Amino acid sequence: MLRSLYSGITGMRVNQTKMDVIGNNISNVGTTAFKVSRARFQDMISQQVTAATGPMANQGGINPSQVGLGVQLAGIDTVVKQGMMIPTSRNLDVAVDGEGYIMVAKGPKSFDDTKFAVTDHAVTASTDTELLYTRDGSFTLDSEGNLLTSDGYRVMGYSINGSIDADGNLVFADASGVITADEGNLKTLRIPDVVVDGNVELRVRSFSISKEGVISAVLEDGRVSALGQIAMVAFKNPAGLSKMGKNLFQQSVNSGDPVLRSGVGSPDDNSKGYGDMLQGMLEGSNVDLAEQFTDMIVTSRSFQAAGKMITTGDEILQDIINLKR
Known part of the structure; x- marks a missing residue:
């Protein structure tokens, strides 16, 4: 043949x-x-x-x-490579301009300190949860105010000055004027209707998301309270991530371990190696x-x-x- x-x-x-x-x-x-x-x-x-043969005396x-x-x-x-930025003017849309992936989780709520422990910018998840990664920042809220992806995965982040208590309630976090993220544990984020200042409940009028991923709420008395910070990770080999569908990625054996971006106010700051979060925009396809x-x-x-x-x-x-x- x-x-x-x-x-x-x-x-x-x-x-x-x-x-x-x-x-x-x-x-x-x-x-x-x-x-x-x-x-x-x-x-x-x-x-x-x-x-192949080598050269000889009478022949090459x-x-x-x-x-x-x-x-x-x-x-x-x-x-x-980076996709183009598409303006949407929607306050729950966030685009990552540069390196990094947003962390989302599937599993029970993690307002307590046992679901996701963080040590030296590495995260350890409990067995009843699943961590995934995305650059799709088209977020939504549920009836409880939890920050979610369009498929219901919970967006992970840090509390600010202990702003999320064990019951998931938000307490006024900016009384000192100093914003410091609780880097010891990742938690699910929530944008509530009210924030508790001592025994007084203050309604949230509006909110914004900074380039560092800090979610800030404007209260009814005009003060601003930080509700939390969206967590971001980077990989040594992002091309090695496994595509899971629904704009989600999963860590593989060749992607490397996720390295967490440090929270605001951290003494061990590595945030300059990560991209900015741009509110009111989405990253388009490349x-x-x-x-x-x-x-x-x-x-x-x-x-x-x-x-x-x-x-x-x-x-x-x-x-x-x-x-x-």
């Missing part, structure tokens, strides 16, 4: 996979914070026809003669349609060429068979 037949099969197979990747990229051109993927190829093992060296046996998929990479359509044309022609290779090989075999009449 002709080796070109099997080479054509491998060419059709990898170009089918590449077309699947391109199709997924194009379908997600409007997905918030989507990261484009690319398929890479590599040649398969080559069969040696003649071996000869290169090896090899016949390639086709192509195979080398990998599907995630390109984590898909380049012109590039994807060009890749689609090349991939389609490559698939056709591989199919033509099989057709031509079939014609050669037919000619060989017809030698015997």
Whole structure:
């Protein structure tokens, strides 16, 4: 049999996979914070026809003669470059401008101090919870005021000056004028209707989110209280994160461990290595349609060429068979 037949099969197979990747990229051109993927190829093992020889007294060296046996998929990479910022003017929309991922959790509420312990910018979660990561900052609130993703995952962060008590109630946090995050534990965040100042309940009129992720509430008497700080993490190899769907990522064995951004007022500040949180904006997809359509044309022609290779090989075999009449 002709080796070109099997080479054509491998060419059709990898170009089918590449077309699947391109199709997924194009379908997600409007997905918030989507990261484009690319398929890479590599040649398969080559069969040696003649071996290489070294130079001799009367004759020079000869290169090896090899016949390639086709192509195979080398990998599907995630390109984590920044997407464009899209203004939304919605106060619960947050875009990450730069490095970093927002932490979200699935599991019981964690207003107590036992769900997520933090040591040296590393987090340890309890067994009944699950930590995931996202750059989609289109947040919502539930009936209790908990800060959530659009799929109900709870946004994680730090309390400010102990502003979240064990029952989940917010207490007035800025009486001293100094804002310090409680970095010892991650907690679910809440934007309440009222804030307790001693025995007095003060209604929250509005809130804002700073570039550091600090959520500040304007109270009915005009004072400002910090409600908490949205936590952010970075990875040594963010392209190694596993895509879980719903704009969520999960840590993998090759992504590295998540490194937490330090909270405001921390003596061990590492926040300069992280991006800013921009309120009223969302990060768009980083898909380049012109590039994807060009890749689609090349991939389609490559698939056709591989199919033509099989057709031509079939014609050669037919000619060989017809030698015997």
